[in-house]
Amino acid sequence: MSDEVVTVADDLQYCPRCGAPLIVRLLPTEDRPRLVCDRGHILYVNPKLIVGVIPERQRQILLMRRGIEPRYGFWTYPGGYMEIDESVEECAVREAEEEIGVKVEIRGLVGVYSRPGPHGPGIVSIVFRGETMDEKATPGREALEARWFEAEDIPWDDLAYDTTRWALRDWTEARGGG
Numbered sequence: 001m002s003d004e005v006v007t008v009a010d011d012l013q014y015c016p017r018c019g020a021p022l023i024v025r026l027l028p029t030e031d032r033p034r035l036v037c038d039r040g041h042i043l044y045v046n047p048k049l050i051v052g053v054i055p056e057r058q059r060q061i062l063l064m065r066r067g068i069e070p071r072y073g074f075w076t077y078p079g080g081y082m083e084i085d086e087s088v089e090e091c092a093v094r095e096a097e098e099e100i101g102v103k104v105e106i107r108g109l110v111g112v113y114s115r116p117g118p119h120g121p122g123i124v125s126i127v128f129r130g131e132t133m134d135e136k137a138t139p140g141r142e143a144l145e146a147r148w149f150e151a152e153d154i155p156w157d158d159l160a161y162d163t164t165r166w167a168l169r170d171w172t173e174a175r176g177g178g
């Protein structure tokens with residue numbers, strides 16, 4: 001257990017509240033070792049939230065090919081880290097606009113997926129269905145291209161992440177196809 005915490009927090013050396021060095025300690029009030037500074041500030045290391053949206057139009061979905069690392073060149077739907085001042089729905093709408101230039105209306109949840117650390121940051125990915133009237137996508141600087149896919153043409157072997165595959169699998173099953 002303590003090894004995992006240390007690995008997750010490898011790059012966290014200083015207390016964000018006071019700047020003192022952080023050390024890993026098992027405090028009597030905690031059920032696992034935590035990063036603590038000598039003033040007693042505890043730095044909790046929690047998963048990051050990622051929000052994605054699968055844009056739909058006439059039974060097709062709009063996927064994009066990543067134009068940045070990691071997973072450059074692989075397919076996914078628009079998504080990214082939540083900003084501190086937005087709701088999950090707002091984040092989904094914003095990502096679709098920024099990454100492929102389409103306006104989506106949120107139509108429901110596809111699923112919630114998690115990829116625990118310590119091998120990479122722990123993340124929770126929330127994926128929505130999004131209806132769009134926009135036929136033409138305009139890839140932003142983080143996308144190489146965007147393309148409409150029928151369910152049976154989803155590029156399963158070239159998807160960016162496990163979470164991408166899980167969400168598209170659930171979307172496909174919910175639509176009764178496969």
Ligand SMILES: [Zn+2]
Pocket residue numbers: 015016017018019020037038039040041
């Ligand atoms: Zn501190």
